[in-house]
Amino acid sequence: MPSGRALSLLLVLALGLAAPSCRYSPWETDPDCTDKPGKNLASLALREAGGSDVRIALLTDSHNNVDRLDEVVSWINARGDIDFVIVLGDITNQGLLLEYEWACTGLRDLNAPRFYTIGNHDAISFGKEVFREMFGPYDLAFRFRNSRFILYNANKFEFSGVPDYDFIAAAAAVAGGETRIHTVAFSHVPPEVDVYTQAEVDFEEAFMAANGVDFTVHGHRDVYSLVQDGFGTRHLIVPSVERAYYSVLTLTAGDAVTVETCQDTCTTRASW
Amino acid sequence: MPEGSAQGSTVAANFKAAPAATGPAVRASATGTGCPPRRARLPRGAAARLCSRDTARLALLVWSALLILPARALPAEGVLGTDYAVVQTAGFVGFVAAGVGWELGPNHEINTLLGYVPESITGFELWQLTGKYEYHPFAREGFGAGGRTKASPLYLGFSLIYGHSPRLHFGDLPEEYPNPNYYPETAFRCTLNVGTAFPLGGMTAYAEYDALCIGVIAYYRAPRWFQEHYRAYGLEGIGSLAFGLKGYY
Numbered sequence: 001m002p003s004g005r006a007l008s009l010l011l012v013l014a015l016g017l018a019a020p021s022c023r024y025s026p027w028e029t030d031p032d033c034t035d036k037p038g039k040n041l042a043s044l045a046l047r048e049a050g051g052s053d054v055r056i057a058l059l060t061d062s063h064n065n066v067d068r069l070d071e072v073v074s075w076i077n078a079r080g081d082i083d084f085v086i087v088l089g090d091i092t093n094q095g096l097l098l099e100y101e102w103a104c105t106g107l108r109d110l111n112a113p114r115f116y117t118i119g120n121h122d123a124i125s126f127g128k129e130v131f132r133e134m135f136g137p138y139d140l141a142f143r144f145r146n147s148r149f150i151l152y153n154a155n156k157f158e159f160s161g162v163p164d165y166d167f168i169a170a171a172a173a174v175a176g177g178e179t180r181i182h183t184v185a186f187s188h189v190p191p192e193v194d195v196y197t198q199a200e201v202d203f204e205e206a207f208m209a210a211n212g213v214d215f216t217v218h219g220h221r222d223v224y225s226l227v228q229d230g231f232g233t234r235h236l237i238v239p240s241v242e243r244a245y246y247s248v249l250t251l252t253a254g255d256a257v258t259v260e261t262c263q264d265t266c267t268t269r270a271s272w
Numbered sequence: 273m274p275e276g277s278a279q280g281s282t283v284a285a286n287f288k289a290a291p292a293a294t295g296p297a298v299r300a301s302a303t304g305t306g307c308p309p310r311r312a313r314l315p316r317g318a319a320a321r322l323c324s325r326d327t328a329r330l331a332l333l334v335w336s337a338l339l340i341l342p343a344r345a346l347p348a349e350g351v352l353g354t355d356y357a358v359v360q361t362a363g364f365v366g367f368v369a370a371g372v373g374w375e376l377g378p379n380h381e382i383n384t385l386l387g388y389v390p391e392s393i394t395g396f397e398l399w400q401l402t403g404k405y406e407y408h409p410f411a412r413e414g415f416g417a418g419g420r421t422k423a424s425p426l427y428l429g430f431s432l433i434y435g436h437s438p439r440l441h442f443g444d445l446p447e448e449y450p451n452p453n454y455y456p457e458t459a460f461r462c463t464l465n466v467g468t469a470f471p472l473g474g475m476t477a478y479a480e481y482d483a484l485c486i487g488v489i490a491y492y493r494a495p496r497w498f499q500e501h502y503r504a505y506g507l508e509g510i511g512s513l514a515f516g517l518k519g520y521y
Contacts, residue, residue, distance in 0.1 A: 022362035023512035025389045025398060026461040026484060027435050064486070067494035094458055098487055102509065105501050125458045126439060129395055157448050194450070 028097045029129040033104035036136040040113035044084055044144060047113075052253040054145050055081055057112065060088035060188070060219025061240035063121065064099055069106045072246045075264055082112045082248070083144065086151065088219035088238065089119025089188030095127020100134055115140060117151045119188040119219065120195070123158035139164055141171035147182035147251055148172065150213070154187035156195050163187065165207055172211040182251045183213050190218035190237055205229040215257070217249065224261055226270050234272070356476075356520040358383050363482040363514020364433055364463055365402045367393055373404075373518065378413075381406045387433075401434045404465070411469075420520040421471035424478075429465035431482065463511070464488055469518070476518040483511035 057076050062069045076082055087107060092099035100122070107114055116135040123131070131138070138153035150171045153162045174180045189195045191204040208216060209231035216233065222240040224247075229235065239245035239261055248266060250258040260266040354372040361368050366387020373383025387400040406429040413422050434442075442459035444452050467480030483491075487510025491498050498506025 021508055021512060022514070023364055024362055024367045024393055025387075025400060025435070026364050026433060027394065027396075027398060027437075027440070028389075029395045030393065064490050065493075066490060066497045070494070070497050094456070094486065096461075096484075096486070098484055098510065102490065105509075106497070121455075124441070124455055126394070126396065157446075157454075 023098075026096055026098075027126050029126050029133060031097060031100060031104065031130060031134040033101050033108065034134050035104055035108055035114055035116070036134075037115060037140055037142075038136075040084070040115060041142060043113040044142070047083055048145065050083075052145060054147055054182075054251040055083050056249040056251075057082045057085045058088060058217060058238045058247040058249060059085060059107075059241050060238055061090040061119070061222055061242050062103060062106075063090055063093050063240075063242050064102065065242050066102050066106055068241050068244050069103065070109070071244060072241050073106060073109050075262065076246060077109070077111050080111075084113040084115065085110055086149075086186055086217070087114060087116045088186060088217070089117045090121045090219060090240075091119065092122050092127060095122050095125040095130065097126075097130050100127070100130045104134055115142075115149075115151055117186055117188050118153055118155065120155045120158055123155050128158070138162075139167050141167075145181075146179045146253070147184065148180060150183070150185040152185060152187050154189040154191070154195070156189070156200075163204070168207075168213075169211050172213055174212065180212075181253060181255055182257070183211075184249075184251075185213045185216045187216070187218055189220050190235055191216070205231055205233060208233050224269060226259065236270075354521075356383075356518045358385065358516060358518045360385060360387075360514055360516035363431075363465070363480055363512050364461070364484065365431065365514070366400050369400070369402060371402075379408050379411055381408065396437070399436045401436070402431050404429055404431045406465070406467075408469070421474065422469055422476045422518070422520065423471060424469040427467055427469065429467065429480070431463045431465060433461045433463065435459050435461070461485070465514075467514075472517070476520065478516050478518065480514040480516070481507065481511055482514050483507065487511060
C-alpha cells in the first residue's frame with residue numbers, strides 16, 4: 001500500500017513542521033513563557049517621573065478563561081493610564097505548566113508592567129515550581145511614587161510558614177528620611193476564616209495595623225467586597241477575570257484612595 | 273493555630289525591630305517552603321530545543337528501537353496474551369515509556385506504558401503509568417520483511433495518564449483541607465490523540481499529536497485566542513508530538 005505509506009510519511013512531516021514542540025509530561029515545570037519582576041521593575045522605573053498618582057489594574061482568578069483574560073487585557077491596554085498591573089493569583093485550575101503558559105502568554109500582551117502573587121490553585125500539582133520559574137519569588141515588595149507595595153503568599157493550605165510576616169514587616173518599615181504615602185499589601189487569599197483560623201485572622205489584622213499597612217487587597221472570592229477591621233485597616237476583595245472583571249485602584253499623592261470595578265466601563269465602588 | 277502562634281512570637285519581636293526598607297526600591301525574597309530545592313538541570317528551554325531538532329528526533333527513534341529489541345525476543349504469543357511491545361517518547365507519557373499492547377480486533381488496540389521523566393527535564397524525577405486506546409479505521413497488516421507490521425494512515429486515540437508522586441493527589445486530600453472535594457484529582461490527566469503508523473524495518477513506527485484534555489476544553493472555549501497565540505492553528509498550545517515504535521509478535 002504505497003499510497004498509505006506515503007500518506008503516513010506526509011502526516012509525520014506535517015506534524016513535525018507544524019507543531020514542533022514535544023512535551024514529556026503534563027507535570028513539566030520548565031516554562032517557555034516567563035514574566036519575572038526584573039524586567040517589569042525596570043519598566044516601572046521608567047514611569048516613576050510620569051505623574052504623582054498611582055493607578056493600578058488588579059486582575060484575579062482567571063482560571064484558564066483565556067478569552068475573558070484577553071478581553072480584560074484589551075480593555076486595560078485601551079485605557080493607557082495604568083501604571084502597573086497586579087495579578088492576584090489563580091490563573092490556573094490545576095497548577096499545570098500548560099495552564100500557566102496560556103496565562104503568561106495572555107498577560108504579556110499587557111502594555112503595563114506586571115507583578116504576580118501565587119493563588120491556591122496555582123500551587124497544586126507542581127505549580128509552585130512553575131510559578132517560581134515563570135514569575136519569580138512568591139513574596140515581592142517595591143516602591144513607586146512614594147508608596148510601598150507588598151505582594152505576599154498567604155496560601156496556608158498549600159505552603160507551611162506563610163505569610164512570611166518577617167518579610168512583610170521589613171518591607172513595610174519606613175526608612176529614616178523616607179517619604180511614604182501609602183503602604184498596601186496584596187495576596188490571593190484574604191485574611192478570613194476559611195483558610196485562616198479566627199486566631200490567625202486576629203493576629204494578621206493586628207500585625208498589619210502595627211506595621212503601618214494602610215489596606216490589603218485580595219482575590220479568591222470572585223466577587224467584590226470591602227470590609228474594615230477593628231484596627232481600621234480596610235480589606236478589599238476584587239471580582240474575578242472569570243466573571244470578566246478587572247479593578248482599578250487609584251492612590252493619590254494626597255493620601256486618597258479610589259476603587260473601581262471595570263468591564264468595558266468602570267464603576268466607582270469606594271473611596272476614602 | 274500552630275503556624276500562626278509560632279510566627280506570631282517571632283513577628284512580635286520584629287514589630288519594631290524589623291529593618292527599615294532602605295537602598296534599592298525593590299526587595300524580593302522567595303518563600304520556598306514546601307518546595308524541595310531543584311537540582312542540576314538543563315538550561316531553560318533546552319528540552320524543547322532538543323525536541324525541535326529533526327536529528328534529535330531521529331536519535332530518539334533509534335534509541336527507542338534499541339529499547340524495543342529485547343521485547344521482540346519475547347515468545348510469539350507474548351506475555352499475558354499481549355500482541356505487541358511498544359516504546360514511545362513525548363506525548364506527555366514520559367521522556368521514554370515502554371509497555372505492551374493488545375489488539376482487540378482488526379481496528380482497535382489498547383496498550384499500557386510505564387514512563388519515566390528525568391529531573392533534567394522537569395526538575396523532578398517522575399514515573400507515570402499510561403493506558404491508551406487506539407481506533408485504526410484504515411489499518412492494514414502484513415507489510416515489510418522480518419516481522420508482522422501494520423500500516424494505519426490515520427488513527428484516533430485516548431490516553432489516561434497517572435503521575436506517581438506525593439505531590440499529586442488521588443483520593444483524600446491532606447487533612448488541613450476543609451473538605452475532601454476542595455480540589456479535583458491532580459494525579460490523573462487525559463489526552464486525545466491523532467496519529468499515523470507505518471512499517472519501518474520490520475516494526476511499526478508511529479507519530480502522534482496528543483492534546484491534553486484540559487487543553488481541548490480551553491481550545492473549544494476560545495479557539496481564536498489559541499490560533500492567534502500559537503502555531504498550527506493554535507494546537508501547539510495544547511498538545512505535544514509523540515513518536516513510538518511497536519513490535520508485533
